[in-house]
Amino acid sequence: MEALPDFPHITEEQFLDIITRLHALCTKLTAEELQGWESSLVQFPNLSPFLRIRNFLPSASPFQWHNLATVPQAREDLEAEDGGIEELIEIDEEAIDRSQSAGGEGLIRATYDITYSPTYNVPVLHLSVQDASGSVIMDLDHIQKLFKGLRSEMMQHVGIVGGLSPTYHPELGTPIFFIHPCLTADAMSSLGMGENRSDYLIAWLGVVGGVVGLYVPPAVALEATKCHS
Numbered sequence: 033m034e035a036l037p038d039f040p041h042i043t044e045e046q047f048l049d050i051i052t053r054l055h056a057l058c059t060k061l062t063a064e065e066l067q068g069w070e071s072s073l074v075q076f077p078n079l080s081p082f083l084r085i086r087n088f089l090p091s092a093s094p095f096q097w098h099n100l101a102t103v104p105q106a107r108e109d110l111e112a113e114d115g116g117i118e119e120l121i122e123i124d125e126e127a128i129d130r131s132q133s134a135g136g137e138g139l140i141r142a143t144y145d146i147t148y149s150p151t152y153n154v155p156v157l158h159l160s161v162q163d164a165s166g167s168v169i170m171d172l173d174h175i176q177k178l179f180k181g182l183r184s185e186m187m188q189h190v191g192i193v194g195g196l197s198p199t200y201h202p203e204l205g206t207p208i209f210f211i212h213p214c215l216t217a218d219a220m221s222s223l224g225m226g227e228n229r230s231d232y233l234i235a236w237l238g239v240v241g242g243v244v245g246l247y248v249p250p251a252v253a254l255e256a257t258k259c260h261s
Contacts, residue, residue, distance in 0.1 A: 036227055039221075044150065050155075054071070054233050054252075055072070055073045058252065069252070070087070080202075080203060083145070085146070086141065086144070088140070089139065140161060141161070145157075145160075170207055178245075179244045211243065219240075220236060230259040233256075
């Protein structure tokens with residue numbers, strides 16, 4: 033069933049279907065069409081599945097990344113069969129080299145994990161940022177400076193950004209930032225779109241994702257529209 037009768041709220045079953053659809057859609061597109069997006073559906077025993085999207089961002093910011101307060105990535109805290117988690121969080125050195133050789137020296141990596149909130153019945157966006165050396169940035173002020181959208185008047189009005197906070201990953205238990213979902217449903221209701229499974233997540237990303245640099249590539253949005261039509 034395409035329609036979401038409880039929109040803007042969704043069930044966990046609907047969430048799993050929605051993230052599976054988006055990931056499947058991304059696998060059909062070329063790297064050029066994805067514009068740097070790397071999508072993976074993370075599933076492990078005894079953990080709720082979630083969608084992970086990675087992207088490289090240019091360090092066009094008013095400060096130098098090598099001066100940031102960083103913390104080592106806690107790889108040893110993550111355990112998974114066959115090294116699954118370690119593989120998921122491993123820095124893609126070849127991708128960094130490719131980006132730098134293409135004139136993208138100083139690129140940083142953003143990892144976005146989309147999980148489900150059983151309390152608010154909406155998706156939740158989690159954010160982890162690594163500098164060019166691979167260290168995880170856990171300074172909220174620097175994160176806010178990086179993503180200028182955090183201070184946009186529109187998002188301040190909606191109230192979503194005010195909930196950006198450090199927390200622990202709901203599935204992995206690692207330090208991470210997240211955008212609190214308490215006002216997500218209200219923001220979704222005002223959109224006038226996203227009321228079906230095919231484009232719900234695209235609409236949601238339009239509300240939440242751009243605040244922290246997660247923009248939907250046009251080809252992804254177009255393909256989602258085709259799936260709905």
